[in-house]
Amino acid sequence: MGVFVKAADLGSFAAAAEALRISPQMVAKHVVFLEDRLGTALLNRTTRRQSLTDVGRAYYDRCKSILMDAEAAEQLAQEMRTRPKGVIRVNAPVTFGAFSLAPFLTRYLARYPDMQVDLTLNDRFVDPLEDGFEVLVRIGEFEDASLIAHRLAPYRLIACASPAYLAERGTPQTPGDLEAHDCLAYAYWSPSLPCRWRFSRDGREEEVKATGRFRSNDWRTLLHAATEGFGITLGPESVLSAELAAGRLVRVLSEYEGPARPMHVIYPASRRPTVKLRSFVEAVVEAFGPK
Structure with missing residues (x-):
């Protein structure tokens, strides 16, 4: 599938072969294998140009989606084996953030030297996607299908x-x-x-x-x-x-x-839980979760 998609993207077997560091003959074998397996042509090929057939176009779109999912799965597996790294933007209530979360954050940063935390404190409601926050700590009742919440000890x-x-x-x-x-x-x-x-x-x-x-x-x-x-x-x-x-x-x-009042640590459901996000949320739950 990868070879077929690369050939379709670049417009020729020769260009795909150069990009993949294999021979044009090997590119052709991969495409022919798929066509034999499916029982239909995927590419219209002439000496000067090539183009996707109707079946090839539909198959190409699905192949790209499958390959992206496979790449994401590999990346996730690799991330799970690495230490948290990068910047995480956090929003929390003023009093809890200043007195309880701040000491926790210094311990967290000492534990993960490759991490950086950007902390904003306010008591107003914020939209994590619109305001660019990756993690929220919120006090009060919580119901929002667009967010994933982990319960902490009551405030x-x-x-x-x-x-x-x-x-x-x-x-x-x-x-x-x-x-x-x-x-x-x-x-x-x-x-x-x-x-x-x-x-x-x-x-x-x-x-x-x-x-x-x-x-x-x-x-x-x-x-x-x-x-x-x-x-x-x-x-x-x-x-x-x-x-x-x-x-x-x-x-x-x-x-x-x-x-x-109930308290939760929250992050957007649409955000893929990277290793830095997972490590931070797990650390918050460990420190402030129900005892």
């Missing part, structure tokens, strides 16, 4: 405050007690919109309005304010664990479950 939020704040203001025992405290609220869209925190216990959910003297659309500033004793913050457990271990913050309402 859990817990309430914390500094020991100094709790010594001065007391420790809330129920979510309703938060209404008497300074809550460091995350401003999702506009400072005019109320921020509500949800907690659950024994299957019952309780929602409270989080109010206080300081709110921001950047959770890092809220974390700083919390460690400085300016209120109670509701933030990701994965990030706050370090602050809790160091004693800079203390968890409150530990008998209640804070909000938890």
Whole structure:
């Protein structure tokens, strides 16, 4: 098939022979073999020119497709034997990306010295194909047939405050007690919109309005304010664990479950999973997958 396609592409047996580094007679034998097998002529040949027959044209198109698939299969097999190499463009939410994904990326790059990562952080929805991202990390419910998603551990939020704040203001025992405290609220869209925190216990959910003297659309500033004793913050457990271990913050309402949202690592279904893409996604799932 390869010889036949090359002869059709280049217009002569002699040109195909030169390109394939075989003799014109061997090119002719390959084409005749196919014609005998199929029981029909594939090429109209004269001393001056050659052209595809109707059957030859249809057969040529299918042969090209088959040969491309075979080449892709060989390339995939070769890639699976090699180390990841190249640039991978990643998009992730701001807080998760800055606190959790960034340390993971330095470990990943140390593990694969031929890889480069281009990381963009934002909380808006992005189209991976339109915006040119190969991998997304997204928090929230997910349904999109054009994307392949691998589930990660849920993004859990817990309430914390500094020991100094709790010594001065007391420790809330129920979510309703938060209404008497300074809550460091995350401003999702506009400072005019109320921020509500949800907690659950024994299957019952309780929602409270989080109010206080300081709110921001950047959770890092809220974390700083919390460690400085300016209120109670509701933030990701994965990030706050370090602050809790160091004693800079203390968890409150530990008998209640804070909000938890599903999280996935995602890539376009239309994108062939190259060795670099596979290695990155597998590493993310290993680091952040369900435990």
